[in-house]
Every structure is written in structure tokens, then in C-alpha cells.
Amino acid sequence: MLTYSYLFADTVWTGQTATTYSDYNEFNENTTINYDFAPLTKSLSGVYYAFNSLDLNLFYNQVWIYPNYIDCKMITRDLTYSVMFWNTYFFRTITVKDITNVNLNNVNIEDITNKSYKPLYYENFLVEVKKEGSATVDGYFDIETDDTGDYSHLKLTVRGLRIILLPLYEYISGELSIRYEIPVVISSNMFNEEQRKVLVDREKKNFTGRFFIDILGKTSLMNLFELTGGMIVGVPYCIEPLTPVEDDLQYLSEFHVNEDFTNYREIFRCKYIFIYDKEQQNFTAEEVTSVDATNKKITLSESISFSFKKKSTLVFPMILCKIVSINPKFIKGKYGEVNLELQEIYANL
Amino acid sequence: MITDITGLGTESTILTLIPNFDDYTVEILPQGLVLSFAGTPTAIYPFEDKGRRRISCSFTFTNRKELNDFIDFWYDRKGALKRFWIPCWFNEFKLVEPIEKSSSEAKIYSTNLALRNDEHLRIFLFIYKGDLSESELIVRKITDIVVNTENKIETLYFDNVVNRKIYPQEVTIFGRVLLVRFGETGIELQCFFARTNELHVKVSCNFLELPSEYKEIEGT
Numbered sequence: 001m002l003t004y005s006y007l008f009a010d011t012v013w014t015g016q017t018a019t020t021y022s023d024y025n026e027f028n029e030n031t032t033i034n035y036d037f038a039p040l041t042k043s044l045s046g047v048y049y050a051f052n053s054l055d056l057n058l059f060y061n062q063v064w065i066y067p068n069y070i071d072c073k074m075i076t077r078d079l080t081y082s083v084m085f086w087n088t089y090f091f092r093t094i095t096v097k098d099i100t101n102v103n104l105n106n107v108n109i110e111d112i113t114n115k116s117y118k119p120l121y122y123e124n125f126l127v128e129v130k131k132e133g134s135a136t137v138d139g140y141f142d143i144e145t146d147d148t149g150d151y152s153h154l155k156l157t158v159r160g161l162r163i164i165l166l167p168l169y170e171y172i173s174g175e176l177s178i179r180y181e182i183p184v185v186i187s188s189n190m191f192n193e194e195q196r197k198v199l200v201d202r203e204k205k206n207f208t209g210r211f212f213i214d215i216l217g218k219t220s221l222m223n224l225f226e227l228t229g230g231m232i233v234g235v236p237y238c239i240e241p242l243t244p245v246e247d248d249l250q251y252l253s254e255f256h257v258n259e260d261f262t263n264y265r266e267i268f269r270c271k272y273i274f275i276y277d278k279e280q281q282n283f284t285a286e287e288v289t290s291v292d293a294t295n296k297k298i299t300l301s302e303s304i305s306f307s308f309k310k311k312s313t314l315v316f317p318m319i320l321c322k323i324v325s326i327n328p329k330f331i332k333g334k335y336g337e338v339n340l341e342l343q344e345i346y347a348n349l
Numbered sequence: 350m351i352t353d354i355t356g357l358g359t360e361s362t363i364l365t366l367i368p369n370f371d372d373y374t375v376e377i378l379p380q381g382l383v384l385s386f387a388g389t390p391t392a393i394y395p396f397e398d399k400g401r402r403r404i405s406c407s408f409t410f411t412n413r414k415e416l417n418d419f420i421d422f423w424y425d426r427k428g429a430l431k432r433f434w435i436p437c438w439f440n441e442f443k444l445v446e447p448i449e450k451s452s453s454e455a456k457i458y459s460t461n462l463a464l465r466n467d468e469h470l471r472i473f474l475f476i477y478k479g480d481l482s483e484s485e486l487i488v489r490k491i492t493d494i495v496v497n498t499e500n501k502i503e504t505l506y507f508d509n510v511v512n513r514k515i516y517p518q519e520v521t522i523f524g525r526v527l528l529v530r531f532g533e534t535g536i537e538l539q540c541f542f543a544r545t546n547e548l549h550v551k552v553s554c555n556f557l558e559l560p561s562e563y564k565e566i567e568g569t
Contacts (some may be wrong), residue, residue, distance in 0.1 A: 177540070180420065184533050194530075
């Protein structure tokens with residue numbers, strides 16, 4: 001498919017670099033390779049040049065859904081995606097007959113049923129992935145059209161992992177334990193000497209702690225009880241707090257911290273950071289692109305949407321965990337204590 | 350801490366962190382196999398004539414570098430996979446007389462150490478001077494033990510001489526250095542929070558003695 005980009009280089013259609021998706025997460029062993037060709041501009045002159053290209057049908061005389069694969073990665077808030085429906089037939093109008101949701105829990109698609117797309121016409125429709133729902137989002141929309149050829153059924157795949165963010169920062173002092181383990185098989189040989197072999201050459205952490213629930217709020221806590229089955233939670237690694245230099249992190253995709261990274265460990269291993277504004281009771285998880293120890297700078301894959309004020313914000317490496325047990329000790333009004341046991345999981349998001 | 354360490358052999362890694370002494374337990378795990386067959390007396394087949402020690406202890410860290418160094422050390426050992434040495438902070442021996450400078454022998458009151466003498470026996474002398482940075486840790490391999498049964502004294506012969514005269518009264522702990530691995534249950538960090546960015550972490554772990562050399566299976 002990369003060749004397609006080259007083929008269209010002499011037209012006004014601009015190709016986007018093919019994207020490879022692989023090793024999705026630990027819950028799904030399948031590896032998906034997906035290449036997409038993205039038209040960014042179009043004009044009538046494009047049609048003219050395309051007629052002169054080597055194989056017209058490589059691009060035209062099709063019905064395109066772009067992107068046809070949405071990788072939400074980590075779902076911690078409602079997400080909305082704009083997807084292009086594009087009819088590249090020259091003389092045929094395409095009508096959407098039906099849309100079937102296959103195995104997508106709490107993922108909504110804009111109703112484009114009975115909508116007709118004229119030749120060489122494109123229009124975007126919306127896909128909304130709600131933060132509430134099953135832990136794993138892994139399914140597709142089957143978009144049925146009136147095309148009599150290969151494009152009678154178009155597939156729009158959506159994948160992701162729903163994560164509940166828990167601002168477990170205010171543990172009760174002395175009540176938080178983090179257990180580091182590397183699974184090792186130990187047996188004995190005929191001379192009763194130990195034989196050992198590591199199962200996974202990577203540490204796993206277990207968190208056991210007691211924390212105040214006033215930071216979560218009662219509603220969040222009750223939601224947590226309802227949603228714990230199979231849900232993955234993202235928690236801050238509270239041993240490595242960082243404080244931002246910038247007054248507000250909103251709209252920033254990179255920011256500086258006051259701390260010297262030389263004595264930090266987890267921040268260089270984590271894929272996401274947990275940003276927590278205690279005063280505003282606001283928190284978010286953001287994907288880390290790089291950590292620059294020299295300049296004490298953290299670069300994110302996207303800019304931060306919400307306001308995080310310098311004076312009350314802490315930044316932590318984020319650990320993904322499954323809940324082993326959760327036990328409220330005392331709830332009165334909004335305040336109380338909760339015993340919680342979490343186990344780190346590996347998820348390549 | 351000033352260290353003077355020799356004779357550790359092919360595995361030269363030694364963890365010299367000082368544990369919390371009020372939280373330090375040494376267990377002796379007896380080794381042996383007991384078999385019973387119907388109609389016959391119980392038979393005991395010793396397959397290992399040495400007991401095996403398990404040390405449960407904790408360390409306290411108040412700065413992130415030392416904590417991370419310890420976690421990195423544990424990670425480098427792949428948890429329970431790889432072996433290393435630790436001093437068993439348990440006062441086992443007592444000097445009869447000073448060890449002279451440039452001497453490689455020490456006379457101790459008998460503890461039947463000779464019965465355990467094998468190629469793996471190492472000892473340490475810890476001399477605490479009020480400040481850890483000035484304190485000394487001397488580690489030597491024992492090459493031979495001569496027993497004087499009449500006076501109940503054992504003379505330990507080291508692989509290397511000591512570089513200064515050591516008086517019995519200045520030795521804080523005189524014990525064995527053990528070849529160990531971490532317990533398979535990992536390490537546990539108990540976190541205390543005082544103020545933001547103030548760290549107080551108690552790390553609990555256990556070490557299991559390896560009575561004989563062996564090769565761990567590397568990799569996954």
C-alpha cells in the first residue's frame with residue numbers, strides 16, 4: 001500500500017505515511033497491521049491527473065472509510081473521532097443502508113443510515129467512545145451500503161482500553177505498601193540444589209493501601225464499586241511526585257518540572273503520567289513521548305486539555321493496575337477510608 | 350562505610366546496606382529428608398548437612414537515590430534469580446586476642462565453625478565508630494580452621510592479611526558473610542508521607558542462604 005502514496009504523488013492527492021498498529025495489548029493477542037491512505041486535499045484537477053495515473057482503480061471507484069481503524073489506546077474520558085466517508089466513484093451515488101455494531105460496548109456512531117453520497121463526494125461523521133463501559137473496546141461497525149461491488153460492507157474497527165483513574169495520592173501515612181516481584185520458578189535438582197528461572201524478566205508491583213476517599217468523592221467511589229469487575233485502574237506512583245514549573249499546564253504538550261530527575265526511576269519507565277490538581281480536584285492521564293533529564297522537561301504526545309495550576313498540581317508516573325480487592329472501612333457522608341489492593345498489569349497501549 | 354573486602358570469588362557482588370537492627374530476624378532452616386515406609390522405622394536421609402539461614406529484615410530510606418539504588422540492585426538480581434553476598438548482621442564470634450597488623454589469622458572462642466568449614470565460608474568484622482561513613486567493614490575468606498579443643502579456641506586463617514591491628518573491644522559485629530538470593534516474594538516498600546517530596550520508605554525483604562554454589566538458569 002505504500003506504493004499507492006508514490007502513485008498518487010503526481011496528483012494533487014497527498015498521501016499520508018502508512019501507519020502500523022501492532023501488539024495491541026495483553027488482552028488481545030492478535031496483531032493488527034493496518035495501512036491507510038489518507039487524502040488530505042482534493043480538487044477537480046486531481047481527477048484529471050488521476051485519469052493519467054497508472055491504475056485508476058487503486059484509488060478511485062471505491063468507497064473509503066478513513067480512518068477505518070480507531071486506536072483509542074487508553075480511554076479515561078469520552079472521546080470523539082471524526083471519520084471520513086468518501087465515495088470515489090465517478091458516476092455512482094452510494095447510499096448507506098444499515099450500520100451494525102459488532103461487539104462495541106458503549107461506542108456510538110452518528111446515524112448516517114439512508115444517507116447518500118454523490119460521486120467524488122466526502123463527508124465526515126462522528127464516532128463517540130464513552131468512558132463508561134466494558135474494560136476492553138474491541139469491535140467494529142459494519143457499514144452496509146448499496147454498492148454492488150466490493151464495497152457493500154465497510155468495516156470501521158475501534159479498539160481501546162477503558163481505564164479508571166484513581167488519584168490515590170493521599171494514602172494514610174505508613175499504610176501504603178508497594179511490593180515488587182519478579183516471578184521466578186524454583187525447583188530442586190537431584191542434589192537438592194536450587195534451580196531457578198525467571199518467568200517474566202520484568203518487575204510487577206502490588207499496591208496495598210488505605211486512603212481517604214474525600215479526594216475521590218462519594219459518587220466516584222460508588223462508581224468505582226460498580227465498575228471494578230475487570231476494570232483497569234491508573235494510579236499515581238506516589239513515591240515520585242514532580243511539581244511543574246509552568247503556571248498552568250493547559251494547552252501545553254511539554255512542560256518543565258522543578259525536580260532533578262537523576263534520582264527518579266519510574267518516570268523513565270512509565271508510558272503515561274498522572275497529573276493531579278488537588279485544589280481543583282482535577283486529574284488526567286497523558287501519554288509521555290519523552291523525558292528530558294538535562295532540561296527537566298516532559299514531552300507529551302498531545303497537549304493537556306484541562307487547567308492544572310502550578311501551586312496545587314503534582315505530576316506522577318502512572319501505573320496501570322487491576323483491582324484485587326477493595327474494602328471500605330468507614331463511609332459517612334463524603335468522608336471515609338478505603339482499603340485497596342491493586343496489582344500492576346502490563347498493557348501496551 | 351570504609352570497606353576492605355577480599356575473597357568473595359567469582360560472585361563478587363555484596364550488599365553492605367545496614368539494616369534496621371530492631372527488625373532483623375535470622376532463622377535456621379534445617380535440611381534433610383524424612384521417609385517413612387509401612388512396617389519399617391522412620392529413616393532420615395540427610396541430603397544436605399548444613400542448615401540454611403533465612404534473614405528477614407528491613408531497610409529505611411529517606412532519600413530517593415538510595416531507595417532507587419536498592420530497587421535497582423534487586424532488579425539487577427532479577428528478584429530471586431541471582432545470587433550475591435550479604436553480611437549476616439548477627440554477632441557470632443568473639444576474638445580471643447587482637448588480630449595483628451598484616452596477620453591473616455584470628456583466634457576466636459570456639460563455636461564449632463570448623464564443622465561448617467567449606468570452600469564458601471567468609472566472615473566479616475564490622476567496626477562501628479559512631480558515624481557510618483567512618484565505620485569499617487572487613488571481609489575475608491576462610492581458608493582453614495584449626496581447632497584447639499583443650500582451650501576451646503578456633504584459629505581462623507584468612508585468604509588475605511588485615512591491614513591494621515584489630516582489638517576485640519572495637520569489633521561491633523563479627524559474623525559470617527552469606528551467599529544468598531532474595532526471597533521469591535519480592536521486596537515490599539512501606540511508604541510514610543510527611544510532606545510533599547519528603548520520602549520515608551521502609552523496605553522489607555528476606556534473603557535465603559545458598560549453602561552450595563549452583564548456576565541459576567538465566568533468561569526467560
